[in-house]
Amino acid sequence: MAPYTVRWGIIATGGISKQFAKDLLVDPSSRDVSDVKHEIVAVGSRSVESAQSFIDHLKSAKPEDSWSWGVQNGLLDGVKAYGDYHGVYNDPSVDAVYIGTPHNLHHRNAKDALLAGKPVLCEKPFTMDVEELDELISIAKEKNLFLMEAVWTRFHPIAYAVQKVLDSGRLGRPKRFAADFSGDAKLDATGDRMIDPELAGGALLDMGPYPSVWAMLTLHHDKHNKDKDPKVITSHQTIYKRTGVDANSRWVVQWDGLCQAALLTDLENSGLKEATAVVQCEEGDLCIEYPPWRPETFHLVPRPTHHVGSIKEKETHQVPCHPGNNGMSYEADEVARCLRDGKIQSDRMPWDESRIVQGWFDVVRKNGDSVLKDYKGQAGQ
Structure with missing residues (x-):
């Protein structure tokens, strides 16, 4: 059976998003994974130029870089650069959105993505307060969409x-x-x-x-x-x-x-x-x-x-962690398995523990x- 593939949209182009993107492009077999895999199909930033620079950096991987495997195997082919975040949220080719913006923007960005019908993996801390988190959970339940806080350490x-x-x-x-x-x-x-x-x-x-x-x-x-x-x-x-x-x-x-x-x-x-x-x-x-x-x-x-x-x-x-994997690959695999299995929250990183x-x-x-x-x-x- 072919591995289940998640096509990711990435929000923000700072260091943490860059590392997440690189881990998506590492050969899954390097961490003994064969049931899921990842592609990057959209990147959103405050300008098209910034998003394209992010993409160009990924594509410039040297042969010794672990993420060069994904570049060589087409996991960035056709990736689109957006000069805002809503372009990513509304892109029909995006299966899930990763949010790597500053803490105080997490709620707004995750809410917008969920309202656009996209599953969300949001960096920690999930939100600024419990009320913001409860609203995101309510939207995820109402729309039957996956939502998880990106506490990568849980999956190491x-x-x-x-x-x-x-x-x-x-x-x-x-x-x-x-x-x-x-x-x-x-x-x-x-x-x-x-x-x-x-x-x-x-x-x-x-x-x-x-x-x-x-x-x-x-x-x-x-x-x-x-x-x-x-x-x-x-x-x-x-x-x-x-x-x-x-x-x-x-x-x-x-x-x-x-x-x-x-x-x-x-x-x-x-x-x-x-x-x-x-x-x-x-x-x-x-x-x-x-x-x-x-x-x-x-x-x-x-x-x-x-x-x-x-x-x-x-x-x-x-x-x-497995060689070549910085550590974010494991949480991405969890998202893929949850989406494959029709779950809206992770058993390993459930909403009540984020709360x-x-x-x-x-x-x-x-x-x-x-x-x-x-x-x-x-x-x-």
């Missing part, structure tokens, strides 16, 4: 490997969790989107999805967890005074009957190399190495000697003092 091989260890029972019940996405961005020397309030900058929304995804994968999915609506019980933000966005945000989430998770994002300090996320369990600790968005290594670590468990020696597990994390961000933002504290979303507009 290491995510499944970590969950397999936890599900095996070797480590026992989780007792405590901490995850951290930090990086010294040299804020005083930069003027980029990370600190621009007009683009919803700051540590929380840009970096928050990564400690959150590991909390969700390890605690929320844990077989002992019965709490389907974990809440933020305390939070704090430090404000970067030059622009008023949050320089760091930290919050604690409670899963009743299981444990708590301490989550941290920080633009002014480096993160921990060997412990970007740590699940401390009854029999030992599971430590995931930096970077949280695309780790390749995790360790099983014995507990301290006076609380020793069944893990007696440190174990190191290497689980990289949980979006709800945490709402609480932290509203309890802080950044310029986004009182931001009102565009639901209903």
Whole structure:
């Protein structure tokens, strides 16, 4: 049987869209996939020239570039450049739309795509608040259209490997969790989107999805967890005074009957190399190495000697993405399979879990003092 093919339209031409496009063009067999494949048929930007430049960059792949396979095998043949986004939404050859615009535009762009009848894969954070997300979900249900937040880390091989260890029972019940996405961005020397309030900058929304995804994968999915609506019980933000966005945000989430998770994002300090996320369990600790968005290594670590468990020696597990795949190919494959099977949401990245994390961000933002504290979303507009 021929593989199921998704013809993608890509919205915005920044770095994240460029990487997604390149991953679409990688040979699926390089990641042991034969049931689905991808083509790019439309690119939308603020000008035709910008969209065409994006396309030209993809077509200029050198033989050693992993995405050159797609160029050589016609996966860009006939791709159209649009000087706006609606051209992509209304293009009958587009099967699904990928949205890689700034955070504060996600709701508008996803809503427009859904209203035009297109399935949507939208970059994280999904929206600016839960109300915006609920409106998108309502439209997707009404129109029977697929919608998913692009939390690529959920689909990486290491995510499944970590969950397999936890599900095996070797480590026992989780007792405590901490995850951290930090990086010294040299804020005083930069003027980029990370600190621009007009683009919803700051540590929380840009970096928050990564400690959150590991909390969700390890605690929320844990077989002992019965709490389907974990809440933020305390939070704090430090404000970067030059622009008023949050320089760091930290919050604690409670899963009743299981444990708590301490989550941290920080633009002014480096993160921990060997412990970007740590699940401390009854029999030992599971430590995931930096970077949280695309780790390749995790360790099983014995507990301290006076609380020793069944893990007696440190174990190191290497689980990289497949060669040539940056990591976005896996979420694209998930979209293709869901479309093939007639699903409107992913079992691996369901709407209710996006709502949980979006709800945490709402609480932290509203309890802080950044310029986004009182931001009102565009639901209903």
